[in-house]
Amino acid sequence: MLRPVDIRTHLPEVLRAFGGQNALLTAGDRTAANTMTIGWCQAGRLWNLPVCTVYVRPERYTYGFMEAQDYSTVSVLPAEHRKTMALCGSQSGRDVDKFAACGLTLAYGAGDAPYPEQAELVLVCRKLYVQDMDAACVRAEPEIARFYGEPGGWHRIYTGQIVEIYSSGIEEL
Numbered sequence: 001m002l003r004p005v006d007i008r009t010h011l012p013e014v015l016r017a018f019g020g021q022n023a024l025l026t027a028g029d030r031t032a033a034n035t036m037t038i039g040w041c042q043a044g045r046l047w048n049l050p051v052c053t054v055y056v057r058p059e060r061y062t063y064g065f066m067e068a069q070d071y072s073t074v075s076v077l078p079a080e081h082r083k084t085m086a087l088c089g090s091q092s093g094r095d096v097d098k099f100a101a102c103g104l105t106l107a108y109g110a111g112d113a114p115y116p117e118q119a120e121l122v123l124v125c126r127k128l129y130v131q132d133m134d135a136a137c138v139r140a141e142p143e144i145a146r147f148y149g150e151p152g153g154w155h156r157i158y159t160g161q162i163v164e165i166y167s168s169g170i171e172e173l
């Protein structure tokens with residue numbers, strides 16, 4: 001059972017969860033939504049606001065939902081959901097309804113942002129800042145370039161204000 005919690009007291013636990021597990025980035029609204037596995041995200045503070053930043057390649061189906069909506073969610077599922085994380089990170093919502101395939105049911109946070117009810121931690125984020133990563137800005141060539149060997153665009157960076165957090169007992173993580 002997810003319950004709202006206060007970021008001021010739970011930020012350390014959020015960071016701990018992100019350090020150990022991948023997450024689902026879910027975007028859309030009550031009429032249509034998609035989710036995908038993300039390995040890269042940060043939570044912290046920017047412009048005096050609690051923020052979460054995610055990185056989405058333009059070829060992802062999720063990208064269109066991120067562009068269309070002002071709110072999205074980042075969720076951590078209990079560790080046993082390995083198959084869900086694998087499917088949501090390898091199949092596209094263009095080809096399969098990942099929620100149905102994984103038995104995920106949706107609830108909605110601020111701005112009608114969808115999130116899976118099976119999560120143990122959910123951050124609801126309001127889009128603040130969007131910028132494309134730029135190859136010209138890379139300062140550590142070999143480490144970073146290896147992520148861009150295959151065809152595909154550089155990630156778009158989305159920094160969102162964390163406006164709500166839901167947790168089902170984050171202290172147990």
Ligand SMILES: Cc1cc2nc3c(=O)[nH]c(=O)nc-3n(C[C@H](O)[C@H](O)[C@H](O)COP(=O)(O)O)c2cc1C
Pocket residue numbers: 022034035036037038039040041055056057059060061062063085086088089090091092093094155
């Ligand atoms: C562990 C893992 C982490 C991933 N992290 C990201 C990420 O941070 N950003 C991204 O754009 N894709 C990431 N992906 C790839 C997407 O999850 C994958 O391409 C997915 O199928 C896209 O689904 P969609 O087309 O429905 O949006 C990751 C995949 C895995 C398995």
